[in-house]
Amino acid sequence: MADIILFNKPFNVLSQFTHDVPEQALGHYIRLPGYYAAGRLDKDSEGLLLLTSSGKFQHQVSHPKFKLPKTYWAQVEGDISDQAISQLKSGVLLKDGKTRPASARRISEPEIWERYPPIRERKYIPTTWIELTISEGKNRQVRRMTAAVGFPTLRLIRASIGPWDLGGLQPGEYRQLTVPDDMAAAMSGIRR
Known part of the structure; x- marks a missing residue:
C-alpha cells in the first residue's frame, strides 16, 4: 500500500519542501516526514499536487506508460473561438x-x-x-498550448490527476489516503 497526499497547492508556492522564503515551499503546509511530490506544478499554477511516501508509486505516477489524464481549468485572455478549441483538441505544435x-x-x-x-x-x-x-507532461504545456492558439492563460488550476481530484480542498489544505502500491490497482476506481 502507498500513502499519498492530495494537496491544493496555492499560487506562488513551489513544488519543493524547502525554500529561502518558507511560505513559498511545501514544508510550510505539510509537516509529515518522508513525502515527496509525484510530479510538479509551476509556482504560478494552483491546484492538485500528489505527494507520496512510496518510491514505486511516485515512479508509476510520473511514468509515461500510465498516461494519467490531468484536467486543468484555465482562465484565458479573450473570448476563445471554436477554432482554437478544435486546435486544442487536435493537438498543438509547440517548439518541442x-x-x-x-x-x-x-x-x-x-x-x-x-x-x-x-x-x-x-x-x-x-x-x-x-x-x-491532457495525458502528457511537457513543461508548462497548458500555458504554451493556449498561447499557441492565440489565447494566453491568465490563471491555471489543476483540478484532477487520474482518479484523484481536489474534492473541495481549499488552497493549502490536504487529505491523506492509502492506495494500492500498484498503479493499475490504484487506477481501478479509487476516487477521493
Missing part, C-alpha cells in the same frame, strides 16, 4: 513537438477560491474559462 490530442471545452467560471494577488484584467478584453485534459 506536437502535443497529443486533448479534451477541451468552454466552461462556466468554476466555484473556486479568490487568488491573491488577483490576475491582471484589461477593461475591454473579456476572459474565458476552459477545461483542458
Whole structure:
C-alpha cells in the first residue's frame, strides 16, 4: 500500500519542501516526514499536487506508460473561438513537438477560491474559462498550448490527476489516503 497526499497547492508556492522564503515551499503546509511530490506544478499554477511516501508509486505516477489524464481549468485572455478549441483538441505544435490530442471545452467560471494577488484584467478584453485534459507532461504545456492558439492563460488550476481530484480542498489544505502500491490497482476506481 502507498500513502499519498492530495494537496491544493496555492499560487506562488513551489513544488519543493524547502525554500529561502518558507511560505513559498511545501514544508510550510505539510509537516509529515518522508513525502515527496509525484510530479510538479509551476509556482504560478494552483491546484492538485500528489505527494507520496512510496518510491514505486511516485515512479508509476510520473511514468509515461500510465498516461494519467490531468484536467486543468484555465482562465484565458479573450473570448476563445471554436477554432482554437478544435486546435486544442487536435493537438498543438509547440517548439518541442506536437502535443497529443486533448479534451477541451468552454466552461462556466468554476466555484473556486479568490487568488491573491488577483490576475491582471484589461477593461475591454473579456476572459474565458476552459477545461483542458491532457495525458502528457511537457513543461508548462497548458500555458504554451493556449498561447499557441492565440489565447494566453491568465490563471491555471489543476483540478484532477487520474482518479484523484481536489474534492473541495481549499488552497493549502490536504487529505491523506492509502492506495494500492500498484498503479493499475490504484487506477481501478479509487476516487477521493
